[in-house]
Amino acid sequence: MANEPNFPGYKLPTQPSLKRSRQAEGFVTPTEDKIAQVHSILPRRVLPIIFLPGIMGSNLRMKPERQRQMGRENNIAWRPDSLAQSKILLEGDAAMRQLQLDPGLTEVDEYDPLNNPTGAPNESADERHDVVEVKLWYTLGVGIDTPLLIDDPITAKSRRTKDQKARERGWGEVFFDSYQELLETCEQRLNTAFVRGRLNRWWKNIVNVPPANWQASAQPPLAPLDEKTLQQAVKDCWFPVHAMGYNWLQSNRDSAVRIAERIRVLIKRYEEQGFQCEKVIVVTDSMGGLVARALIHPNIGNLKDQVLGVVHGVMPATGAGAAYKRMRCGFEDPGINSMSPITSVTAKVLGNFGPEVTAVLGNAQGGLELLPSQAYGDHWLRVTHGSKTLLSLPKKGDPYREIYKVQGKWYSLLREEWLNPAQIEDGPTFQKTCELLDKAKAFHNEIQTTYHPLSFAHYGADPNRSAWHQVVWEIDAKAKVLDIETLRIEIDDEQGKLRVNNSPAEFECTAPFSVTMQAPSDPGDQTVPLHSAEHQLHSGKFKGIFRQSGYEHQDSYKDERALQSTLYSLVRIAQNMEWAKR
Secondary structure (H helix, E strand, O other): OOOOOOOOOEEEOEOOOOHHHOOEOOOOOOOOOOOOEEEOOOOOEEOOEEEEOOOOOEOEEEOHHHHHHHOOOOOEEEOOOOHHHHHHHHHOOHHHHHHHOOHHHEEEOOOOOOOOOOOOOOOOHHHHOOOOOOOOOOOOOOOOOOOOOOOOOOOOOOOOOHHHHHHHOOHHHEOHHHHHHHHHHHHHHHHOOEEOOEEOHHHHHOEOOOHHHHOEOOOOOOOOEOHHHHHHHHOOEEOOEEEOOOOOOOOHHHHHHHHHHHHHHHHHHHHHOOOEOOOEEEEEEOOHHHHHHHHHOOOOOOOHHHEEEEEEEOOOEOEOHHHHHHHHHOOOOOOOOOOOHHHHHHHHHHOOOHHHHHHHHOOOHHHHOOOOOHHHOOOOEEEEEOOEEEEEEOOOOOHHHHHHOOOOOOOOOOOHHHOOOOOOOOOOOHHHHHHHHHHHHHHHHHHOOOOOOOEEEEEEOEEEEEEOOOEEEEEOOOOOOOOHHHOEEEEEOOOOEEEEEOOOEOOEOOOOEEEEEOOOOEEEOOOOEHHHHOHHHHHOOEEEEEEEOOOOHHHHHHOHHHHHHHHHHHHHHHOOOOOOOO
């Protein structure tokens, strides 16, 4: 909201549901009381900010039948904010992970205080989502009902705290520790940009600051944001921030369809409350960008007309080589005694052995949709021996056929014995995963050129935060390799070290030798390589691009430059809003 008046007098409470806040109730005072009663007119316009998290950034719960099968006291499947639940996964094996993170028997753990779907009779929805404690406060003194996160008066019927209102907005559906700063910064700063007609001093971090300070790309050129433009963009409008989780184990296509429906319902609800709500702005993290692209696609979410613009954060636009690496070798673990003990624990929770990751992502279409797509290009999976490259794939532009669906090769994506460690009857098979890969390929191709015409993006371009563009298996220099295609695995430590041998040959016997997954060497954010993220720049469809350094993928929205470039981008999008006359 651009201007918040400060007229002297008694401020009368205003309800947005009463004639769109044009009606208020005054009170009788003694004749000698000359103090005015002030009726503040509530801004009618609402432009919601919708946040879509990355993979593993949405909290999931098990359906009742799987909870019973596993004998659990509650139905939590994935909630990284919970140390107790993270410990269960940390100590669990691949079979347990497969059962707990089953795409068909999980759903988003939404906040529902009426039905309390926690799977635990003594746990309420508020207790499940209690990590959401809102720390922000607004420098506004209007004293009226608004879409803001403010505690209801103690005397209010069905009183809700600001924490509960945030939970209703979906803040407890997402990994709160990762995203709290983003959610609260957008909520607080967009709604308090001006106080009593004056620019809030926090905005001096952005107003008249050259976008190059946040590592803006030279193309497309970006001008500094001036105070007048900011004022016009936020004038007489509220910007409530919502988070919408999705089941990242399932297809991003299906997630987009569900998110589209939730947004339509949200817009309708604001309208029913007396506000003018016509569009939303979408902010994404990582895989959430793929969901957003599907969200606006005419044959999927078909929500382009209701989305004013999109801000993409660290999106694997064409996939990430890390997806192949982690399914074969697990997540990177520096060791609990390293300089990054938290990173080590996180890797153990996510799965730092290949079978632990494959048991989940190998059966999850959402996870498979993070693999490099055809748009990623050729020759990114390499096998080297000294100075020679013995194998370089894909060669013909189809990684699904040339890598992912290749059966029985030592370099194949899928180790078949890792797909169904829980030995579920009629469960996962190589053929079923190939069917999921076919769907992933179709999805990749469907959204390949889909970007909102009013898009901004930030992503890692840091040479000190290496990521896998090229994924390289290096053969021991002393090895004698007869046929690179027919090597057979004798020992796999499941973290990137293989002992292999040539296939039996009548004419020659050879000694086994080692093959090792090489560390990443390409600029990025330790997960998404710059090569993939740059697809956004090369598309020519973005209004602004920030090629940044200094952050790791999951923590990007804790970085000051990422946050400030996001706020800049949101204002640039908001200034394009053309409200219907009513």
